Amino acid sequence: MPHTTEALIAYDGSEPSSAALRAAVALLPGANFTILVVHATPVTLDQAGAARAGLPDAVVREGIAGLEREILTECHARAEAGAALARDAGAVAQPATTAASGSVWREILKEAARRDSDVITCGTRGLGGLGRAALGSTSSALVHHADRPVLVLPA
Numbered sequence: 263m264p265h266t267t268e269a270l271i272a273y274d275g276s277e278p279s280s281a282a283l284r285a286a287v288a289l290l291p292g293a294n295f296t297i298l299v300v301h302a303t304p305v306t307l308d309q310a311g312a313a314r315a316g317l318p319d320a321v322v323r324e325g326i327a328g329l330e331r332e333i334l335t336e337c338h339a340r341a342e343a344g345a346a347l348a349r350d351a352g353a354v355a356q357p358a359t360t361a362a363s364g365s366v367w368r369e370i371l372k373e374a375a376r377r378d379s380d381v382i383t384c385g386t387r388g389l390g391g392l393g394r395a396a397l398g399s400t401s402s403a404l405v406h407h408a409d410r411p412v413l414v415l416p417a
Contacts, residue, residue, distance in 0.1 A: 265380075266292065266293065266294055267290055267292070267293035267294070267380045267381065268293070268294050268296070268377065268378065268379045268380050268381075269286060269290055269293045269294065269295050269296070269379060269380065269381050269382075269383055270295075270296050270298055270370070270373060270374045270377060270379040270381070270382050270383070271283050271286055271295055271296065271297050271298065271344070271348070271382075271383045271384070272298055272300070272366075272370045272382065272383070272384040272385075272400065272404070273297045273298060273299055273340070273341065273344040274299065274300075274340070275299070275340045275343065275344065276385070276387075278385040278386065278387050278416070279344075279384075279385045280344075280347060280385075281385060281415070281416075282383060282384060282385030282386075282414075282415035282416075283297070283344055283347055283348055283351075283383075283385075284347070284351055285415045286383040286413060286415060287348050287351040287352065287353040288351070289413070289415075290381070290383075291352075293353065293354075293380075293381075294353075294354045294355075294356075295345075295348050295353050295354065295355040295356070296355070296356055296357075296358050296377060296379070297341050297344035297345045297348060297355055297356070297357050297358065298341070298358045298359070298360065298370065298373055299337045299338075299340045299341040299344070299357075299358070299359045299360075300359070300360055300361070300362045300366045300369050300370060300373075301333055301334075301336075301337045301359060301360075301361055301362070302333075302361070302362060302363075303361045303362065303363045334359070337359040338357065338359055341357030341358055341359050342357045344357065345357040358373070360372075360373050365403065366400050367400045367403035367404050367407065368407075370382060370384075370400070370404060371404070371407060371408060371409075374408070374410060375409070379410065380410065380411070381410065381411045381412070381413055382404055382408060382410060382411070382412045382413070383412070383413040383414075383415060384400060384401050384404060384412070384413075384414055384415070385401070385414070385415055385416070386399070386401040386414050386415070386416050401414045
């Protein structure tokens with residue numbers, strides 16, 4: 263029985279990301295897609311310095327918990343929207359989210375390894391060399407640090 267390609271798509275909901283998702287589905291027919299949205303980890307109580315100076319810790323904790331729920335709800339919705347876009351294009355797709363306490367590209371690589379993905383796909387905003395050098399680039403970092411194929415698709 264032939265192996266089904268497992269593709270991880272780094273997705274942020276932007277138009278370049280959506281265009282990359284549609285192109286990846288067209289380029290990898292029959293693949294199973296995981297649509298991954300990476301979000302920042304919420305602020306911790308220790309990081310909420312200014313708020314802690316004027317509010318009780320219980321109030322700050324509840325505010326942090328509410329923010330975390332909001333972030334997770336938004337990210338799950340974004341991942342599901344990406345999976346729906348892939349399914350509309352004829353793919354088998356599932357949504358996924360993960361939190362990054364550091365670099366987004368590192369978290370994408372960890373998730374690809376955890377899922378044993380055959381290929382990582384992502385879009386690019388096309389900043390060019392100088393923009394990447396000044397701002398950093400998730401797609402560029404993936405290409406340079408991945409231990410598996412990376413398909414970067416410009417909008």
